Amino acid sequence: MNVLLSQNLLKHLERLATKSAPCPRAHGILYGLETSAEIVLLMCAFFEDTILTDSVALQAFLEQNHQTLPTGLDPVGVVVLSNLSQSPNNHAGFVEALRTLFTLHPKRQDLVLLSVAQKNLSGSDDDHSASLVTTGQRLERTNVSPTSLVDVPVAVKTNEWLQRCYSCFHLNAQLDSALTPIHSKHGALKALELKLLELQVENKEDFAYGLQENSLFLLPSIPSLVVPAAGFVAGSMHAQTRIPDCLSILAKKRDKAAAKVEGAKRLPFLLSDATAGVLPNEPIALKLFYNASNGKSQHGSSPLLTIGQGSTHLIRFCLDTYLFLSNETSLAELVEAADLAKKRRLAGMVDFLRQSTAAKLKSDEISGLPIPYNIVNGPNLLTLYVGANGDYDSSFDELYDRFGYDRSAPVLRKEASLRSLQLLSRKNLLNVGDRLIAQHSKFLSESSSWDQFGVQGAYTYHHYKQDRFDDDGWGCAYRSLQTLYSWFKLQGFTDTPIPNHEQIQRLLVEIKDREKSLIGSRQWIGATEIARALEHLLQVQCRIVFVPSGRDLGPAFAALKTHFETEGTPVMIGGGVYAYTIGGVAVNRTTGEVKALVIDPHYVGDDDLDLVLKKNGVAWKTPDFWDQNAFFNLCCPLRPKL
Incomplete structure (x- = not known):
């Protein structure tokens, strides 16, 4: 059994x-x-x-993660x-945790014990130089004991390389349901809980799934499961068809349709730009x-839940989640996973709802329905629940420790979230207009002889004549300020609009x-004015x-x-x-030559990556680019210190 380790995860560890400071x-x-x-x-x-030796607490911990990490x-x-080799007595505790995982996942035959640690190169306590050592050990179900650990090689791969091993699905849907409000705070909360619990236990046959712009439908309620849309030939696809084989057939249809569209413009924003692969x-x-073919689901709504007296309210639950398979x-297993x-x-x-919304629900309204937001940071893709009023749940702070993030950065x-980044690529949303997401890693493409240092996180590229505003010849510093401001906005330090x-x-x-x-003039501003503005705005x-x-x-x-x-x-x-924005620097290890990654506010043109x-x-x-x-x-x- 080979062990492949994501490069993003290794860097995080x-x-x-x-x-x-100790983790x-x-x-x-x-x-x-x-x-x-x-x-x-x-x-x-x-x-x-x-939790290491408490199987009940470990099981509860795993259940919490299921609600946060991608399904699959x-x-x-x-x-x-x-370094486990320096503390062999800890093996028993780790093996106990692995034994619990075997119990919870009876079909699994192997588990990995991974050690990432500092190692003293010379063995001297006075030598502070260190390198990172990553070791992997495998534990087999047939012999669960500290002595059964077997060393295995760990191959570090980029996420892009690893994506050939799995498929990623995005389930973004809305569940509409009906609810009758009642006139007490406790009743409103209980009504929402009952509705959510009801939706969880509904027969899976009440739902169907569509793939590739609904070219193919997966209906678990009928024996064939795979139902092609009108005009699409599914060939020999059936319930046991593997995902890659299905996607290959769908891709041919998509490419054939795309070939008929002339002059199609590529979108400037790709998810991988913001998620590092x-x-x-x-x-x-x-x-x-909703699967109406079985005669159970009516009018696109799940069965009505009636509590107390009053008018019926339509409520909409948002589902936004990813599956890694x-x-x-x-295809049958895909339906089960979905x-x-x-x-x-x-x-x-x-x-x-149980943790954070009870105290905020009013007696005469249904409010605070949680909305899922997907966030990528480091190796992790997490789902964060936020109330309609902007509140986070009470366990929010604990997520920083659980996934290894510094609490000083929000x-x-x-x-x-990915939703916010995607909105930034569309016109007139979040008050930023059409912007090109400038992800520094996309541009740091110098040869391996250069050490590169760049902006940490996404920001938007602001330049002359955006927003149909002609500032050619005088507005470069204003545009640079907007670019700097966008970084704070995209990292979550502010939700206020970028100033014009x-x-x-x-x-x-x-x-x-x-x-x-x-005011209203074409006068220039400089670095000190930008500093003063950012200090007051943010x-x-x-x-x-x-x-x-x-x-x-x-x-x-x-x-x-x-x-x-x-x-x-x-x-x-x-x-x-003139003013410029710098998104990174590169230093040549051999010659000492220095280059700066210039984000030029004097650019005039569409926010298209190739054109930029x-x-x-x-x-x-x-440096000789400047006077x-x-x-x-x-x-x-x-960076603000929270």
């Missing part, structure tokens, strides 16, 4: 293992997929030490952030339908940084770095690597010449 939780459950020949490790959830990812092992570019859409999975995903998300809503916020030129001008006048003549601090001349930009850019490593925010450069690159809207520049005789100021925003 390495970061936790090498933190200067709050050093043991975790590995989640992934198992095929006939491989165990694929993709994600991880950390638990407190007390099962516990496939245990990870420890220390955790999700493929185009997850397979899985549609949910091995390529050995059949049904399980639906039940788990509904169970998550029940827990949300990475688990709906503003950083006049709003920026009025703010600078209000804080007495500029005269009233600035309550963040900015570091201003003065560079006497363009001849000194090389050392200044090299010093920015510390900023990108610790703060991770875009940088604005201004001074006696062709016109050097985003490009690497050496060698002019002075410069670098505005370096600092």
Whole structure:
């Protein structure tokens, strides 16, 4: 049995293992997929030490993770952030946890014990140089004891490479149901809980699923299961057809249809831009339908729940979840997994209501229905439940420790969700218009001889003449400020709109940084004004770095690597010449040459990636790109400390 480890997951574990402060939780459950020949490790959830030998607590922990992680990812092992060879006495506790996993998953034959730790190279206590050691051990069901651990090689692979082992489905649907409100706080909450519980136990035959723009329907209520849409020939597909074989047939139909569409423009935003490969570019859409063919479901609504007196209300529960399934999975198993995903998300809503909404429900209304938001950070894809009033559930803070995130950065916020990022790629939503998501990893493509340091996270590219506003020749610093502001918005530090030129001008006048003549004018602003504006708009601090001349930009850019490593925010450069945004720096290990990744606000054109690159809207520049005789100021925003 081969063990494949996601590169994203390894980096996440390495970061936790090498933190200067002790990690709050050093043991975790590995989640992934198992095929006939491989165990694929993709994600991880950390638990407190007390759970290690408590099978009941461990089972409850696993159930919580089912409501948060993608369906199809099962516990496939245990990870420890220390070197097991140096503490063999811990083996018994880990083996007990593995034994519990075997009990909960009777079909599993192998589990992995993964160790990621610092190792002293010389063996001397005085030597602080360290390297990371990743070891894997396999435990077989037939001999569950500390001595049965067998060393196995662990192959580290990129997520893009691992995606050949599995298929990713996106189930985004709405469940409509009817509910009669009652006139008490307790009754309204109970009514919602009952409805959610009812939807969980509804016969799976009441639902059907559609694939590839509904070219194919999967109906578990009839023997054939696979029902092609009119005009589509499904060939020999049946319930036991493997997912890749089915998708291959559907892809041929899609490509044939696409060939008939001339001049189709590629969308500028792909999921992989924002998820570092955790999700493929185009997850397979899985549609949910009420199955009226069995005569049970009427008018597209589940059976009416009547409680007390009053008018009937239509309520809508949102399902937005992902499924990761091995390529050995059949269509029949896909339907089972989709049904399980639906039940788990509904169970998550029940827990949300019980934990956080009871005190907020009014006696005469049904409100606070939880909405799922999917967030990718590091190796993990998590579903976060948020109330309609913007409230998070009471266990929200614990998620940071469970998945190994620093609480000083609000990475688990709906503003950083995939839904928010997708909205940013559409016009006139979230008050940002059409923007090109600038993911620094897309542009950091220098050769291996360069050490690269870039912005941590997504931001939007702002440039001349966007929003049908002509600022050509004077608005570059305003656009750079908007780009910097977008980073804070996409990381969840603010949900306020990105300010336009006049709003920026009025703010600078209000804080007495500029005269009233600035408002409505074409006057330039610089790095210091941008710093003052960000400090007032976002309550963040900015570091201003003065560079006497363009001849000194090389050392200044090299010093920015510390900023990108610790703060991770875009940088604005201004001074006696035009303003630019810097999204990263690269330093040549051999020659010491330095380049800056310029996000150019002077670009004019559509927000299309190919066009932006062709016109050097985003490009690497050496220090001699700037006026060698002019002075410069670098505005370096600092990440808020929560």
